[in-house]
Amino acid sequence: MLEVADRPFASDTDHTETTAAPRAPRPSLNAVNNWVPHDIVMRDSWFPLAHDHAIGKKPVRRAVYSHPFYIWRENGKAVASEFHPQEIVTREKSPYTDAHGRYPVIEHYGLIWGWFGRPEAADPAHLPSLPFLPPNGGLPKHMTATIRFDCSAPISLENLIDLTHADFLHADVVGDEKSDSEDVEVFYDSETITMVRTLVNKSVAPIMKFFSGIRQPTQNVRQVIRIYLRSHCAIAYGRFSPGDDVPLFHPCTPESRDRTRMEMVMNTSNAGLMFRHVMPKAGYKVSRQDSSMTNPQSPRYMDIDPRKDLHSRFDQAGQRYRLLMMELAQRQAEGDFAYRDNVSADCSDIIGLRKELFRF
Amino acid sequence: MASPWWKVARSEEVTSAKPLAVDVGDQPVVLWRDAQGIARALEDRCPHRRAPLSRGCVRDNGWLQCGYHGWSYDGESGRLKEIPNMKDEQRFPPVYKAIAYAVAESGGFVSVNLDKASAPPAPVLDETFPLNGTAHVSLSQGEWVDTLFDDPGLVLDIRGVQFTPYLMSELREENGLLVMERFCQWGKLHLPSYATAEFPITLITRTRPDTGETQAVLRDDSFRTLLTAQIAPVAAARGVTQVRWRARLGEELKGRHALALRLKGSFAVRENVDAAALRVLIRSASHRAQQLREAILPATPVSSDPSVSPDSSVSAAA
Numbered sequence: 081m082l083e084v085a086d087r088p089f090a091s092d093t094d095h096t097e098t099t100a101a102p103r104a105p106r107p108s109l110n111a112v113n114n115w116v117p118h119d120i121v122m123r124d125s126w127f128p129l130a131h132d133h134a135i136g137k138k139p140v141r142r143a144v145y146s147h148p149f150y151i152w153r154e155n156g157k158a159v160a161s162e163f164h165p166q167e168i169v170t171r172e173k174s175p176y177t178d179a180h181g182r183y184p185v186i187e188h189y190g191l192i193w194g195w196f197g198r199p200e201a202a203d204p205a206h207l208p209s210l211p212f213l214p215p216n217g218g219l220p221k222h223m224t225a226t227i228r229f230d231c232s233a234p235i236s237l238e239n240l241i242d243l244t245h246a247d248f249l250h251a252d253v254v255g256d257e258k259s260d261s262e263d264v265e266v267f268y269d270s271e272t273i274t275m276v277r278t279l280v281n282k283s284v285a286p287i288m289k290f291f292s293g294i295r296q297p298t299q300n301v302r303q304v305i306r307i308y309l310r311s312h313c314a315i316a317y318g319r320f321s322p323g324d325d326v327p328l329f330h331p332c333t334p335e336s337r338d339r340t341r342m343e344m345v346m347n348t349s350n351a352g353l354m355f356r357h358v359m360p361k362a363g364y365k366v367s368r369q370d371s372s373m374t375n376p377q378s379p380r381y382m383d384i385d386p387r388k389d390l391h392s393r394f395d396q397a398g399q400r401y402r403l404l405m406m407e408l409a410q411r412q413a414e415g416d417f418a419y420r421d422n423v424s425a426d427c428s429d430i431i432g433l434r435k436e437l438f439r440f
Numbered sequence: 441m442a443s444p445w446w447k448v449a450r451s452e453e454v455t456s457a458k459p460l461a462v463d464v465g466d467q468p469v470v471l472w473r474d475a476q477g478i479a480r481a482l483e484d485r486c487p488h489r490r491a492p493l494s495r496g497c498v499r500d501n502g503w504l505q506c507g508y509h510g511w512s513y514d515g516e517s518g519r520l521k522e523i524p525n526m527k528d529e530q531r532f533p534p535v536y537k538a539i540a541y542a543v544a545e546s547g548g549f550v551s552v553n554l555d556k557a558s559a560p561p562a563p564v565l566d567e568t569f570p571l572n573g574t575a576h577v578s579l580s581q582g583e584w585v586d587t588l589f590d591d592p593g594l595v596l597d598i599r600g601v602q603f604t605p606y607l608m609s610e611l612r613e614e615n616g617l618l619v620m621e622r623f624c625q626w627g628k629l630h631l632p633s634y635a636t637a638e639f640p641i642t643l644i645t646r647t648r649p650d651t652g653e654t655q656a657v658l659r660d661d662s663f664r665t666l667l668t669a670q671i672a673p674v675a676a677a678r679g680v681t682q683v684r685w686r687a688r689l690g691e692e693l694k695g696r697h698a699l700a701l702r703l704k705g706s707f708a709v710r711e712n713v714d715a716a717a718l719r720v721l722i723r724s725a726s727h728r729a730q731q732l733r734e735a736i737l738p739a740t741p742v743s744s745d746p747s748v749s750p751d752s753s754v755s756a757a758a
C-alpha cells in the first residue's frame with residue numbers, strides 16, 4: 081500500500097504573500113499540468129560546471145543557458161570568463177560578468193561552481209548543502225563521471241524525483257518493486273523539494289545481489305531525492321539494510337535549454353569494493369534508458385499545450401516540483417531574486433544521512 | 441468533409457510483438473494488434489507525461505503499455521485501464537484516455553483515419569498481393585505523386601522496364617480517379633523511344649485524388665496483365681513520404697522480359713530520387729492534376745475500383 085504525504089518543510093516557511101503590493105496570481109496546482117519547463121530560466125544561482133580534476137591551465141568550455149563559460153586555473157585558482165583568452169572579442173559583454181568578463185566562481189565539494197545571475201549577488205551562502213561530499217574535494221576520480229541528458233534540465237529532474245518509472249525503464253538494474261509497504265513523504269520550501277520513500281521488505285535488486293553480496297531475499301530501503309530548484313542540483317540517497325549507503329550528487333546543469341549536463345559524484349566509500357567501482361558506471365546505462373523517454377518528451381514541453389497532463393497520486397512529488405519551479409520562475413520574472421530559504425544549511429537530517437559514515 | 445483514410449502500414453508490419461510508430465503528416469501514431477488480432481491506433485503520445493507510446497509494449501491482454509511508467513491503454517477506446525501498483529483502484533474518469541484513431545484493415549494494408557467518427561471504408565476485393573515493401577522518400581507527398589505522373593522511372597523501379605515520355609492516354613478523370621496510360625519499352629534493346637513505332641508494353645495508373653493511392657498495371661501489347669501494384673504514398677514527418685506497396689504478377693507471362701519479372705526484386709518503389717533529374721523534369725502530365733483533383737473532389741464519389749477504398753465523401757489531401 082502506498083502512503084503519500086505532501087507538506088511544507090518548516091512552519092516558518094509561509095507561502096502566503098505578506099507584501100501589500102498586488103501581484104500576479106500564483107500558479108495553481110492545476111496549472112502544472114500544462115507547464116512549459118522550456119521557458120524556465122533560473123538566475124542568481126550557483127551551477128556545478130566541472131569536476132575540479134578536469135580544470136587545468138587550458139580553458140575548457142562550459143555553458144549555462146547557452147552563455148559561454150570558459151574555465152581554467154590562474155596560479156592554481158579556478159576562474160571563469162565569458163570570453164576565451166585567445167578570443168578576439170567582437171561581442172558585447174553580458175550583464176552576468178564583471179568588468180573583465182569574469183563570472184563569480186567557487187571551488188567546493190570537488191566541483192567548480194559558476195554563478196549565473198547578477199555578479200554582485202554571488203554569495204557562498206547560496207551553495208547547496210551536500211553533506212556527503214568532502215568540502216575540499218579529494219574523492220577518487222572513479223567516483224565521478226560526466227553524463228549528458230538529451231532533454232531540458234527540469235524534465236531530467238522530474239524524471240529523477242519520480243521513482244515509479246524505475247520498475248519499467250530500469251527493471252534490469254533495479255529489479256521489481258515488490259515490497260510489503262511503501263511510504264512516500266514530500267517536504268518543500270521555496271528553494272528545495274525533498275522526497276523520502278520508504279520500502280519495507282523490498283525484493284533485492286539484481287545489481288545489489290551481485291555486487292554487494294546480499295544473501296537475504298529482501299531488504300529495507302530508504303530513498304531520498306532532494307532537489308535544489310534554482311541550481312537544478314539533486315541529491316539521490318539510497319540507504320539499504322542490509323546493504324550499502326550510497327549518496328549520489330546528481331546535478332542537472334542546463335547547458336542549453338534542451339540539453340543537460342550532469343557532473344555526477346557518487347560517494348561509494350562505504351560500499352563494498354565491487355559496488356564501489358561498478359555502481360558509478362551503472363549510471364551510464366540508466367541514463368541512456370532515461371534519455372530514451374526524456375529526449376522525445378522534451379520538445380513536447382517547449383510550447384504551451386492546452387491538453388493537460390494526466391497524473392496519479394504517485395506523481396505527487398513531481399507535481400509539487402513543477403509548482404515550486406513555476407512559483408520561483410514567476411518571482412524571478414517579477415524581479416524578485418532573493419533567497420527566502422537557506423540552501424546551504426546542513427541538510428543531513430533532512431536526507432537522513434548516517435553522519436558517522438561521512439565525516440570529513 | 442470527411443477526412444481520408446491513410447494506408448499507414450502493411451498488415452505484416454502491425455503485430456502484437458512490438459508497437460509500430462508511423463505518422464500521418466506531423467501527427468505521430470502508434471499501431472499494434474490487440475489480443476483478438478485487431479489492428480489498433482492511438483496518438484503516439486502518452487497523456488501522462490507525453491512519452492511516445494510506441495516505446496512501450498503490447499500486453500498479453502492486448503492493451504498497450506507505456507514504457508515510461510507502465511500505464512496501460514485499451515486500443516479501441518484509448519481509455520486508461522491500469523496504473524501499476526494502484527491495486528484495486530483501477531477506475532479512472534473518462535478524461536483518462538489517449539486519443540484513439542479509427543483503423544481499418546483490408547487488402548493487406550492497415551489504414552488510419554484521424555477522425556474517429558469516419559465511416560469505415562468498404563473492404564476491397566479479397567486478392568492477394570504477395571510482393572510488398574515500404575520505402576521512405578525525402579520528397580513531399582504531393583511532389584511524389586506528381587513525379588509518378590511525369591516520370592514514373594524516377595520513383596518506381598520495375599525490372600527491365602523503361603518508361604517513355606509518350607502517353608497512350610493523358611491524365612484524365614475516370615470514375616473519380618486520375619487515370620493515365622504510358623508507353624514503355626523493355627530495356628534499351630529498342631530504338632530510342634522517339635524513333636519507335638510500336639511499344640511492347642504500357643503502364644496504366646489510377647490514382648485517388650485525395651490520398652494519391654495508386655493502382656499501377658503493366659500490360660503487354662496482347663492485353664496480358666504482367667504486373668499489378670497498389671501503391672500508397674503517405675505524407676510523414678518532416679516532408680518525408682512513406683510509400684507502402686503490394687504487388688502481384690500476372691498469371692500469363694510471355695517472353696523472356698516478362699518472365700524475368702518472376703525474379704526477386706522485380707518491383708520496387710525507389711528510396712532515392714535522382715534530385716538532379718527531378719529538378720529539370722518538365723511538368724507535363726501533372727500540369728493539370730490539381731485542376732482535375734479539384735474538379736473531382738467535391739463532386740463525384742470515388743469508384744469502387746478494387747485497388748482503392750471507396751469513400752462516399754472524401755476531402756482534399758493536405
Ligand code: FES
Binds near residue numbers: 486489508
Ligand atoms: S508517460 Fe506514459 S506512463 Fe508515464
Ligand SMILES: [Fe+2]
Binds near residue numbers: 239240246
Ligand atoms: Fe530513471
